[in-house]
Amino acid sequence: MASNSDGIKDIGPQPQSFNIEEATKRNTNFRSVAWSGRYLQVTLMSIPAGGDIGLEAHPETDQFLRLDSGRGRVQMGSAKDELTFEKDVSDGWCVLVPAGTWHNITNTGLTPMQVYAIYAPAHHAPGKVQATAAAAAADKNDKPAAWSVQLKQASDKHG
Numbered sequence: 001m002a003s004n005s006d007g008i009k010d011i012g013p014q015p016q017s018f019n020i021e022e023a024t025k026r027n028t029n030f031r032s033v034a035w036s037g038r039y040l041q042v043t044l045m046s047i048p049a050g051g052d053i054g055l056e057a058h059p060e061t062d063q064f065l066r067l068d069s070g071r072g073r074v075q076m077g078s079a080k081d082e083l084t085f086e087k088d089v090s091d092g093w094c095v096l097v098p099a100g101t102w103h104n105i106t107n108t109g110l111t112p113m114q115v116y117a118i119y120a121p122a123h124h125a126p127g128k129v130q131a132t133a134a135a136a137a138a139d140k141n142d143k144p145a146a147w148s149v150q151l152k153q154a155s156d157k158h159g
Contacts, residue, residue: 010127012145013037024068024116030136033128034116038149041122047072047113052106054133055080055159060151062120063097065105070113076103080159102159122148 008018016035020042023034027044035042047053047070057080071090077083080102089095089105097103107113122144130136137158144150 008032008034010034010036012126013147020116021068024066024114027114028112029129030132031124031128031130033124033126036122036124036126036145036148038147039122040118040120041124041126041144041148043117043119043124045115045117047105047107047115049107049110049112051113051133052104053115054137055102055104057100057102057157058097058119058123059100059157060121061123062099063095063103064118065095065097065115067091067093067095068114068116070107070111070115071109072105072107072113074103074105076101078102080157102157104159121150 008023010033013036024044027046029046032044033041034044045053067089069091071088074087074089074095075083076085076097078101083102095105124144125142126145128142130139
């Protein structure tokens with residue numbers, strides 16, 4: 001398993017403990033998978049000023065996101081062109097995304113927006129590190145581990 005920029009190693013479904021706020025604030029990668037369990041996964045994200053997480057919907061994955069620094073604008077809705085929920089968020093705010101909901105968070109600040117995300121079920125390859133949004137979009141080998149519990153899921157949708 002790979003280590004992210006802070007040396008946190010995704011050890012798979014083994015007991016793990018680390019200071020998630022400090023790790024999130026230090027993370028410089030677009031996405032670093034910090035821990036992968038059988039039923040959920042923790043990722044750290046750094047979104048540059050003016051950047052965004054990327055408009056998407058996970059048909060069978062609930063998601064919890066928390067901002068540990070920066071500020072942004074969250075948009076969600078039932079379709080990619082019907083984002084009826086909008087809210088400004090900043091340090092300490094969480095975003096709860098029900099499965100199947102289109103969502104995006106755009107960094108509206110002048111500094112990187114530091115976020116951690118919890119997916120249930122797991123959504124990315126254990127230990128996966130993607131330096132930029134472009135690298136994440138181009139990554140064709142980013143599937144959850146065979147040992148993770150997955151539903152017979154439909155493919156994610158991207159805007």
